[in-house]
Amino acid sequence: MILRVLAALSLLFGAGLSAAPAAAADPVFTDTACPADWPTGVREVRCGMLTVDEARGGASDRRIDIAVVIVKASTPYRDASGHLLPPMVNFHGGPGGASTPGVGGALRYAQQNPDALAVDQDVIFFDQRGGGRGSPSLDCPGVELTDAGPPSDEDRDGLIACLQGWKAQGVDLNQYNAAVIADDVADMVEVLGLEKIDLRGGSYGPRIEAAVITHHPEIVRAAVMQSPWPPEGNWAVGTPEQVSDAVKIILAKCEAQAECAARYPDMQARFETEARRWLAGPVTGNDGGTFNVDDLSAFLMETTYDRVGVRRLPADLDKIIAGDLSAVAEIAENRTYYTEGQHMAHLCKEELPFESRARLAGGAAGDPVAEVLVPSLSRLFDVCDAVGETPAAAIENAPVVTNIPTLFVAAEIDPGCPPPLTEAAARGYANHQVVIVTNATHGETGSSPCTRAMVRDFLRDPSAPVDRSCLPAADTPLDFTLDPATT
Known part of the structure; x- marks a missing residue:
């Protein structure tokens, strides 16, 4: 990643x-x-x-x-x-x-x-x-792509067209x-x-x-x-569960701190309820902006990757539940940081051929936070099916x-x-x-x-044990960014 x-x-x-x-x-x-x-x-x-x-x-x-x-x-x-x-x-x-x-x-x-x-x-x-x-440089201008996959059908189709275009120019994606x-x-x-x-x-x-x-x-x-x-590692299969696990780890750290827990009580259960709402269809925020489950998917992936986002996650989820979708909108503004053709050439050769849509969906089933990631990750299989690279040898996986x-x-x-x-x-x-x-x-x-x-x-000296004394202790509290308390 x-x-x-x-x-x-x-x-x-x-x-x-x-x-x-x-x-x-x-x-x-x-x-x-x-x-x-x-x-x-x-x-x-x-x-x-x-x-x-x-x-x-x-x-x-x-x-x-x-x-x-x-x-x-x-x-x-x-x-x-x-x-x-x-x-x-x-x-x-x-x-x-x-x-x-x-x-x-x-x-x-x-x-x-x-x-x-x-x-x-x-x-x-x-x-x-x-x-x-x-x-x-196998870039695909105008196409958005995150580690959670193409965030829309249009991006999926754009990736397919871009990769087919590189092939037409004589590039051997294999x-x-x-x-x-x-x-x-x-x-x-x-x-x-x-x-x-x-x-x-x-x-x-x-x-x-x-x-x-x-x-x-x-x-x-x-x-x-x-x-x-x-x-x-599996790129698509298991990723929804990993994102859900990361959210659980962060929210458990919040729950273990009195101030964070008091500010954002029962956040894990509340967000699971919110995730089910997004899975049911597009969600409109207090300002009238509408986003869908793929936007929430990209938000979760990007936020749990980011040191600032991790520390703001309880506050951001609290806002999302209350109808303030600004955090989702911010991520949606910039999802073009990959050289997309290079990215997909790798995935379609050495990752996705060893995975399946059924395993992707089956692993996430029953966990609403994990299920949020399934639609966008599923589009990766669409892209690879259309491009038709030759799968890598088994040793590469x-x-x-x-x-x-x-x-x-x-x-x-x-x-x-x-x-x-x-x-x-x-x-x-x-x-x-x-x-x-x-x-x-x-x-x-x-x-x-x-x-x-x-x-x-x-x-x-690769033979000597590394000195771990500078590392934070396992029970070190996470320093959360909390929104000001309201009265």
Whole structure:
């Protein structure tokens, strides 16, 4: 699932085209100019394009570009044997996010927080094929899409038309998936003359890490997976229950605090009643605005992903029940943060073929909060049925088994990548450590000084237990945002 990319960042960059390749089928790295408005003097930065065949093995002669940015370490660290740490490859979430457009912001942040970027080892930001600053970038302008699926039939139809349009232009959507991206990473390692790399990703990024570990384990020294999505996870099936569980966790934390419980009493039961009302048909708010169950679905998914939204959830649900639908309207204003074609190419290849509509609906049945998510998630199957990608091999949906040292960092409150999914996936990693961060939400685990230090120490010595002393205790109260009391 995605670590949300701010749309404004993508406006800073052009797609860029690489020079002609030296020979067909050979991967080529071409240096390019970095954006002029990136701060200088923070770190040495190298920008470039990796050019590879769209389909390996001579299936076609199409070549594609993948954007890469290399940020050099400020004080390279040597381990106990005197060896420099290998570069760390950073994988974005999604599918359908981007990595390189955020480098400018990361450099600006590092001006004030020098330990936040490329201290011990070089960091390679890598845009997965089909998105970011690469070419093609499989965007679908005007189509809305969230992790809860297309929020309307019109968006579903728009996705189908967009994907069919890319196919008509000669794009082979079967070549945009985790296994092929793992081959891109191996090609990058080869052309840059690297021996080993470390892996780090958040959300759907660990799905790409898992593919690299499965298909090219020889190039990996260690891996860090934050708010991870493993290959064996189900995208649609089970997601409604996970969102409902996240809501239950948040509301239980409210119920355990006297002030929150007094302000928003019996919120779980009250919201379940409200969810049934939305399931029955469109709901009109006090201001006359009308929304439907798909709008509520997107609100629940986005809010339980967001650290601010989590803390406001009891107050927002109280308002929704009272007819103030402004929180739902706010989410409905911006649901276009994916590169939608890249997103759906992955789902239709390596996720939805292993799932079914019947299991999706059956798992949510009887839980009104979970049932809210079913209509929009069901549309994903419509899109994939129409596009007709070839399902991935079974290994692409199987748990990973490896000895590569791996640190898993999961958030306690995560509707997309919940801790039980992380703990189950970690069992196949013989040399693993699992950290669950209390009160954290999806993606939040990658931004705190505590987890940054933990990741840095782990990559310095993947064999040593990480220091968890900076983590909040399991019984730490969640800091809710409460609306002012009324008299």
